[in-house]
Amino acid sequence: MTEHDHDHSHPHAEIAADGAPGYFEVLETALRELLIEKGFIKAAEIRRQIEVIDSRTPALGAKIVVKAWTDSVFRAQLLANGRAACEELGITFYDDTSLIVLENTETVHNLIVCTLCSCYPRPVLGLPPDWYKLKPYRARAVIEPRAVLAEFGTIIPDDVEVRVSDSTAVVRYLVLPRRPAGTENYSLDRLEALVTRDAMIGVVPVTLDSVEA
Amino acid sequence: MDLVQPVVQRLPNDIGGIVGDPVVRIDRPLEPWEKRCHALADVLDFHKIINTEEKRRGVESLGSAMIGALGYYERWAVVFANLLFQKGVLTPEEVALKMAGIDARSSAERGDDAGEPR
Numbered sequence: 580m581t582e583h584d585h586d587h588s589h590p591h592a593e594i595a596a597d598g599a600p601g602y603f604e605v606l607e608t609a610l611r612e613l614l615i616e617k618g619f620i621k622a623a624e625i626r627r628q629i630e631v632i633d634s635r636t637p638a639l640g641a642k643i644v645v646k647a648w649t650d651s652v653f654r655a656q657l658l659a660n661g662r663a664a665c666e667e668l669g670i671t672f673y674d675d676t677s678l679i680v681l682e683n684t685e686t687v688h689n690l691i692v693c694t695l696c697s698c699y700p701r702p703v704l705g706l707p708p709d710w711y712k713l714k715p716y717r718a719r720a721v722i723e724p725r726a727v728l729a730e731f732g733t734i735i736p737d738d739v740e741v742r743v744s745d746s747t748a749v750v751r752y753l754v755l756p757r758r759p760a761g762t763e764n765y766s767l768d769r770l771e772a773l774v775t776r777d778a779m780i781g782v783v784p785v786t787l788d789s790v791e792a
Numbered sequence: 793m794d795l796v797q798p799v800v801q802r803l804p805n806d807i808g809g810i811v812g813d814p815v816v817r818i819d820r821p822l823e824p825w826e827k828r829c830h831a832l833a834d835v836l837d838f839h840k841i842i843n844t845e846e847k848r849r850g851v852e853s854l855g856s857a858m859i860g861a862l863g864y865y866e867r868w869a870v871v872f873a874n875l876l877f878q879k880g881v882l883t884p885e886e887v888a889l890k891m892a893g894i895d896a897r898s899s900a901e902r903g904d905d906a907g908e909p910r
Contacts (some may be wrong), residue, residue, distance in 0.1 A: 598902055599895070603866040604825040609890035610872050611832050613882055620835050628831035673834065674844070694808025696848045697864075706830070708819040712864060718812035730815050745808065748844040 631673055635705040639670060640753060641774035643703060644785075645767055647680075648758045658682055661753060665703060672702045681744060682755045683781070688735050690728065690743045690781035691752040692720035698746035700753045704776060711780065721745060731782040754781035761787060804856040805848065826865040833868060842875050850875050 661678030681689035850871035
């Protein structure tokens, strides 16, 4: 480790003590305003995209998971072409990415990561948590996934294969977790409430007492 | 050689499989400017001005010292500037002038005429 080798999740001093915007906020504002003034982009597009970002949360992913649990035709479509199946549900993909849905089974547990950066199924889960973007998870998920899972409290039996999928700029993954036993009579809403972001990344299972971290 | 070889074999982003610390489950909501920065990235991608892979490569080309020193969206803002200069979309001079103007504007909005140049 060098002195520069630490990762940042904190926003730095973008708001100075006197309330002035920080250097990077001013840089972002300058670039955006110049691009708008020169006609490369429109202010309304930025506003619209902020609304889109705000509209994408793990609740959307949970709807997809529960639909797959309760509709075998949809499940087959989802596993065949994740993006097309989501678009059938009316979920638009604003970025130019494909989506591969990875089904957890009795014999396979899936985990997703982006070792190079922070690629993530944003259209269906929203923005990734900070730990997903930081070095420990990115470095270790591909080499010692069971140890990483254990840090999330998830112990995968030795006879279950752990598969790690490394995302790219154009190929994103979503884990389809296993439906917990004892939920046969649950309503769709009640099922969706069990499906957490972390379960769709693959670091935890869906359990009857799932609570979003 | 053992000290030098990893430097040429792995670029700064290529950390999959190296030794790392335990995962600490940290997360925080984005600052408003960070969310605008993210929206700007998406809109630049829609217009085929800067795509995701160019942005990632741009971060890598900052080098490990700058990558380590800057926060996630701070790196993005710097990379957008670099790429927009390289592509001839904006010039360093107009960005510098614009930043000075924004500083003056925000000083005035705060009723603070002691805004110091950066």
